[in-house]
Amino acid sequence: xxxxxxxxxxxxxxxxxxxxxxxxxxxxxxxxxxxxxxxxxxxxxxxxxxxxxxxxxxxxxxxxxxxxxxxxxxxxxxxxxxxxxxxxxxxxxxxxxxxxxxxxxxxxxxxx
Amino acid sequence: xxxxxxxxxxxxxxxxxxxxxxxxxxxxxxxxxxxxxxxxxxxxxxxxxxxxxxxxxxxxxxxxxxxxxxxxxxxxxxxxxxxxxxxxxxxxxxxxxxxxxxxxxxxxxxxxxxxxxxxxxx
Numbered sequence: 001x002x003x004x005x006x007x008x009x010x011x012x013x014x015x016x017x018x019x020x021x022x023x024x025x026x027x028x029x030x031x032x033x034x035x036x037x038x039x040x041x042x043x044x045x046x047x048x049x050x051x052x053x054x055x056x057x058x059x060x061x062x063x064x065x066x067x068x069x070x071x072x073x074x075x076x077x078x079x080x081x082x083x084x085x086x087x088x089x090x091x092x093x094x095x096x097x098x099x100x101x102x103x104x105x106x107x108x109x110x111x112x
Numbered sequence: 113x114x115x116x117x118x119x120x121x122x123x124x125x126x127x128x129x130x131x132x133x134x135x136x137x138x139x140x141x142x143x144x145x146x147x148x149x150x151x152x153x154x155x156x157x158x159x160x161x162x163x164x165x166x167x168x169x170x171x172x173x174x175x176x177x178x179x180x181x182x183x184x185x186x187x188x189x190x191x192x193x194x195x196x197x198x199x200x201x202x203x204x205x206x207x208x209x210x211x212x213x214x215x216x217x218x219x220x221x222x223x224x225x226x227x228x229x230x231x232x233x234x
Contacts (some may be wrong), residue, residue, distance in 0.1 A: 001174075033217050041157070041221070048207060048224040049157060060222065092157055096219025100173050101147075101159035 002027045002095050006104035012112040019080045021107045023093035028073050030097065037096035040069055040078045043106075044089045052091075053078065085111060114138040114223045116208045121228030128198050128232070134191040134208030134225060142186035145211030145220065148193050150204035151227075160206070161193065165214045176202075198232045205229050 003026040013019045029036050040053040051060050053069035056076060066081040080087055088111060093104040120132040134146070148160040161182040162171045170182055181194040191208055205227040211220035 031217060035217065037218050039219065039221055043157075048226055050224070051222050054222070055218070094157070094159075094219070094221065096221070099162075099171050101162075101219055101221075103157045103159070106156045 001100055002029075002098045002102050004093055004095055004102050004104040006091075006093060006107050009105060009107055011107055011109045013080075013083045013109060014112045015085065016082050019083050019087075019109060021078045021091055021093075021109075023071075023076045023078070023104050025074045025076075025095055027098065029076075029095050030073065036072065038069075038071070038076050039094045039096060040067075041092045041094065042087075042089045043092065044086075049092065080109075083109070083111070114210065116210065116223060116225035118206060118208050118225045118228035121206065121230045123231045123233065124198055125234050126199060126232055129194070129196045130198065130230060132193040132195065132206055132228060132230070136189045136191065136208075136210075139210075140213075141189040143213045145214070146184060146191045147209040147211055147221065148182060148191075149207045149209050149224075150202075151207070152201070152204040155204075158204075162211060163191070164211075195230070198230075200232050203230060203232045 005024045007022045029038050038056050041049040043049045052063050057069040068079050070077050090106045090108050092106050115137045117135045124130050145164045147162045163182045179197045183192045207227045208225040210223040
């Protein structure tokens, strides 16, 4: 199985400051069609997960543009340009290039 | 508006069975693959199973293979998960998650239901 490793697992951030979460996969996430299938999800307390980013860097509808995704191959990053109070959540990466689908352990973002 | 509504969760003894359902609306259900994912209390997300729009192919996580069966009824816009030989470690919130339309590559996971809690305990 493809192992997804996130860091850090806990991320205290000051309001208005940037934040970055790293996600590394044990195998390349480039699929046979040439696309790279790496998603990012946000899970606020008491809520279901919400997809933020698909195929590395594509923002879902309604996702603020302060969220961005980057990376390639096996190394990916979710960046929040200026953290707001509503961004307190656990963030997960997930690979969709291989079966079984696998998630990172999650990164808990909190306000410092 | 896309809606996925799970039901069927509850308390069951180890070794018992439970059938989860997911009612889909707001999109052409018969054209989309579907997933089940779960989250144990205080833990991370785990993919459980996938079924294509036509019910083939089907995939399972190793942790549930041979015990769980995914199925769908496109006429009823419904997804199911039959869970047998349940174990303590199957205790989790189970989510119904949309995949992608037939013929489109990639995992999807763009819409999630609110989840239904399954508790396996004696």
